[in-house]
Amino acid sequence: MTETAGILGGTDSERIVVDAMGGDHAPGEVVAGTIIAAREHGVRPILVGQAARIRQILAAHDALGEIPIVNAEDVVAMDEGALAGLRRPRSSVAVACRLIRRGYASALVSAGSTGGVVATSRLRLRGQPGVTRPAIAVVLPTRPRPTVFLDAGATADAKPEMLVQFAMLGTAYARVRLGVETPRVGLLTIGEEAGKGDKLTRRAYELLAGDVEGVDFAGNVEGSDLLTGKVDVVVTDGFTGNVALKTIEGAVRLAVAEMRQALTASRTAKLGALLQRRRLRHLRHRLDSETYGGGVLLGLNGTVVIAHGSSHAPGVAAACVLARDLAQSRIVEQIGERIAANRPHRLPRREESR
Amino acid sequence: MTETAGILGGTDSERIVVDAMGGDHAPGEVVAGTIIAAREHGVRPILVGQAARIRQILAAHDALGEIPIVNAEDVVAMDEGALAGLRRPRSSVAVACRLIRRGYASALVSAGSTGGVVATSRLRLRGQPGVTRPAIAVVLPTRPRPTVFLDAGATADAKPEMLVQFAMLGTAYARVRLGVETPRVGLLTIGEEAGKGDKLTRRAYELLAGDVEGVDFAGNVEGSDLLTGKVDVVVTDGFTGNVALKTIEGAVRLAVAEMRQALTASRTAKLGALLQRRRLRHLRHRLDSETYGGGVLLGLNGTVVIAHGSSHAPGVAAACVLARDLAQSRIVEQIGERIAANRPHRLPRREESR
Incomplete structure (x- = not known):
């Protein structure tokens, strides 16, 4: 080189x-x-x-x-x-x-x-x-505005501290990508109350609920909230995130297939269905491509x-x-500043070997 | 009393x-x-x-x-x-x-x-x-035949050995509920190969791949396989299972809502849409109620x-x-027999206090 x-x-x-x-x-x-x-x-x-x-x-x-x-x-x-x-x-x-x-x-x-x-x-x-570990952020096609979802699969065995870092990564990304000044961050778990979830998310909740500078923590969200745009950023570990993302993919496919079947099942509906076929394709494409079109490793x-x-x-x-x-x-620098603001002892940043 | x-x-x-x-x-x-x-x-x-x-x-x-x-x-x-x-x-x-x-x-x-x-x-x-721990089994409305999915949320922090037990519970349940003689059991994880997943699923894979009597283990499945009917039983921990189940719910809702919007967006499609409204409702009801209509705690x-x-x-x-x-x-007894067949030392079953 x-x-x-x-x-x-x-x-x-x-x-x-x-x-x-x-x-x-x-x-x-x-x-x-x-x-x-x-x-x-x-x-x-x-x-x-x-x-x-x-x-x-x-x-x-x-x-x-x-x-x-x-x-x-x-x-x-x-x-x-x-x-x-x-x-x-x-x-x-x-x-x-x-x-x-x-x-x-x-x-x-x-x-x-x-x-x-x-x-x-x-x-x-x-x-x-x-x-400590990177995360893959994807943008879910929610309405009225999209939701940043991470980690979609980079770090399968996450620790609570990593989920807090993911909240910072996601916040920086939502600002840049979605233009949201103060993104609201939700923690994906089961049950909305503070004590709900597994060990990982219960501890992550405690950490996030304690003041994390630059992160606007909105509490727990459930799987059913993933696509409702309830928050701007949803944080989870890479295992759960990947399962959830692929589950969305499968569910949308099933729904579109069933819908197509329902639309062509009766003779009255057939003509309309013909006209709508392109729309169905478009819809599935939109849901597919916006969700899976690309992830960003942060x-x-x-x-x-x-x-x-x-x-x-x-x-x-x-x-x-x-x-x-x-x-x-300068997303990398933006993330760096957020992380630095939350480090217990503000060590001087390690010089990069550039 | x-x-x-x-x-x-x-x-x-x-x-x-x-x-x-x-x-x-x-x-x-x-x-x-x-x-x-x-x-x-x-x-x-x-x-x-x-x-x-x-x-x-x-x-x-x-x-x-x-x-x-x-x-x-x-x-x-x-x-x-x-x-x-x-x-x-x-x-x-x-x-x-x-x-x-x-x-x-x-x-x-x-x-x-x-x-x-x-x-x-x-x-x-x-x-x-x-x-060791119970699991909630639900029946997912896959085609051509349904899939038993567990744990849908009873045991959030599962151990690998529990996932093996869930495989036995699910097998017994699929036999009774779906009438499948030898249900094929998949392990929900990220990536299909044996080494993929988090620590929990990697270890559970090893245990399931080693001979478990009465369980026909078909390997890993991903979130996108949940609704394809690829296997008869999908096993996961209660945290991932609950997130996945609620994610399906949310995704189906979004897809149906989008579809409805697409169908009424153009004037040509409006008449057809009117005729189809009842079908859309029915579809969502089917997906909703079959999935969430009830879980069984096993x-x-x-x-x-x-x-x-x-x-x-x-x-x-x-x-x-x-x-x-x-x-x-006699589902309880059927599960008991399967468990007993796989216990390292076949102790006589503890007498119930009935």
């Missing part, structure tokens, strides 16, 4: 790196999406992956020279486990993380397998000072936008724009 | 007790539902609660003398916590449990608050030999059917029929 600085022309905190090799339709759709982001939204990306293939695709879009490329020969397949990627320092995600560590960019976009991206970026970016020294593995060019472009917006609003 | 034996005419393992005072519409709808169960389905119930009020309602239905009454003066309100009921030995649930302990009946129906019913019946019925010395708090007479009647069916099929 000795040539990197030359290619990129110095460090740049608003530049993003895109893992060209991650995703079901990589690298073709990923590169195409990156071009859209650059041309139509002014995003300044770096593509990381097998340079020869990337160049070919750029050429096909008449975009050679528009986007810098950093070569990474090794590719981690979608179905490889999280550990497979860890052993490969030349994988596109690993190289992308190094670019961030060295200050050439401050956010990463990957449509690679979530487990692999999380494991590799945790290892290579490391947690930002004061954050709490590391650099933000990682995990796009849906099945993303096509528009999805990748949207993920690039999100990554750029998060970089521009 | 010295007069009980006289009223009831001896012990009876197929008789059920109904908590007349539990539920949003108690005692009116509860008593009315019990009468339906007795008259139309041949159920033989005992009503427990404030005798004077029950007698009045029976009289209004011209059913005085048809159903025995056991008096319990104390009433636990729907919004009282779980602990409130524990302190009250003369509550209708406590008295009902005593009738079961003494052999006058073998199952209980209550539409009272779940937390209260679970706490009281755990204390008064106690776990059957070899079962693993105690007596089965407890927890009807929905908002149950009207037909819901109570259905719960009574279910309780009778479970009593008839």
